[in-house]
Amino acid sequence: MKALMMTKYGSISTSLAFQSVAMPKASANQVVIRVCASSINPIDYKILRGDFKALSKVQFPQGIGRDVSGVVVEVGKQVHHFKVGDAVLSRIDESLVGTIADYVASESHHTTLKPEQLTHEEAASIPLAGLTALQALVTTANLKAGEKVLIHAGSGGVGSIAVQLAKSIGAFVATTTSTANAELLTKLGADQVIDYKQENYLEQVSDFDVVFDTLGGDYTLDAFKVIKKGGKVVSISGEVDDILAQDLGLNLIIRTILKLKARKIVKAAAKKQAMYRMILMSPNGVQLAELVDLYVNKKIKPVIDSVYPFTKSIEALEHLLKGRAKGKILIKH
Ligand SMILES: NC(=O)c1ccc[n+]([C@@H]2O[C@H](COP(=O)([O-])OP(=O)(O)OC[C@H]3O[C@@H](n4cnc5c(N)ncnc54)[C@H](OP(=O)(O)O)[C@@H]3O)[C@@H](O)[C@H]2O)c1
Incomplete structure (x- = not known):
């Protein structure tokens, strides 16, 4: 073959x-x-x-x-x-x-x-991007109806599913995207579309329950500026946290290096009494079937x-x- x-x-x-x-x-x-x-x-x-x-x-x-x-x-x-x-x-x-x-x-x-x-x-x-959105927003952040979530890069493979999934849960969804994709995000149901070419998102959102960080870099640390006290930051592109390092079975030297890289994030999280998790999605047929149901019921396009x-x-x-x-x-x- x-x-x-x-x-x-x-x-x-x-x-x-x-x-x-x-x-x-x-x-x-x-x-x-x-x-x-x-x-x-x-x-x-x-x-x-x-x-x-x-x-x-x-x-x-x-x-x-x-x-x-x-x-x-x-x-x-x-x-x-x-x-x-x-x-x-x-x-x-x-x-x-x-x-x-x-x-x-x-x-x-x-x-x-x-x-x-x-x-x-x-x-x-659906599979990789959908499971990532589900495992970030549902399994890890436990997003609930009425909560406010900021989803970075709403027009991407993961973001376009995450925005619709969060709406299906009943959350208020803010998302960042460029001018060319703003209309798409409105159509997907986002409540607040922030055009990063025109606006600084840090001035547009505050006191959010959850930030879904799909971008990493400065976006991970800055997430703690826009969450409320006790909020949650779930990243798929940021620094590895202790839980993930343990799950991956990394040796002590690598874990120490990763800990050093994540120290500013850990400090920012502690200051806000917030949760920080970096996740790696995993294959899961049961969750995949749940996602498929959302597509069949037109909750996600x-x-x-x-x-x-x-x-x-x-x-x-x-x-x-x-x-x-x-x-x-x-x-x-
Ligand atoms: N940890 C995990 O398990 C896991 C799982 C899946 C994905 N990931 C990672 O997550 C990231 C996203 O994955 P993906 O599949 O969604 O990627 P993707 O489809 O390639 O993302 C492209 C999108 O990102 C948007 N974007 C780029 N820079 C942006 C910015 N500064 N602000 C807002 N939007 C921006 C673009 O929109 P514009 O053109 O409008 O800028 C574009 O629509 C990747 O780094 C990927 O490796 C990790």
Whole structure:
């Protein structure tokens, strides 16, 4: 079968190649999926360029892509809730990465059924970004109806889902975006759209319950300026907190370095008696099914920036790297 493979650390143009590779086989708890659509995420190019080398090394050649929607072609011996022919979607496990391919294996508990109401492209837009939004806003921040949440980069892959998810919970949603995307965010239901090209968001919001920091850098520390006392800052791009460092099983030297890097954030959080968490999303079939229900019930609409053919996957990644995607970039197989 054909797959887009990472051949070495480097740039999208120099370190990716289409190769003929062996078909995956389903182990006891896995399904093999014929890929109909996949979607790309910043982690794909970040791993390729070596951003996480210190934490985990890639064994090249390795597949690329984590989101899939397709049709089950093989089920493992212990899999009873999927059968050959089922349309499914999944955020596959890191150990199985490689959805920009003809076929991919997925753990069955990371997989859920695709409803007929969603196309494969729409379904493939959900897993990684949707689970990130859900695990940040619901699992970690425990966002409630009536609470005020600031979501940075509302027009991005994660942000466009997070804004709609927060609205479905009944929260007041403020979001930052550029002038070109302001109208999109209003359509997605945001209560307050802050155009970062025209306004300083720090002057537009205060006393918020939750900040969802998708941008990192200064945005993480500045989040503590806009939350109320006892508020919550959940980041997906900021400094690693102690809980995550422990979950990742990092050694003492790396944990000490990370602690030093996060010291200003920890201080700012303590001053506000606030919570700070940096999360790494994880695959979860049950939560994925909950998200799919929100799409079926039209609480969340798929926001698709563009759809590239499989043969143009490298161009799709170059597009994502520019950082201007409006929603998700998809690949049709
Ligand atoms: N920790 C985790 O588990 C996890 C999971 C998913 C993603 N992430 C990370 O989260 C980040 C966002 O992911 P994504 O998939 O949403 O990325 P993305 O789709 O590439 O984000 C692009 C969007 O970001 C917006 N943006 C860029 N700079 C902005 C700024 N200063 N203010 C407001 N909006 C801005 C752009 O809007 P404009 O064009 O209007 O500027 C664009 O719509 C990435 O760094 C990714 O690696 C982490």
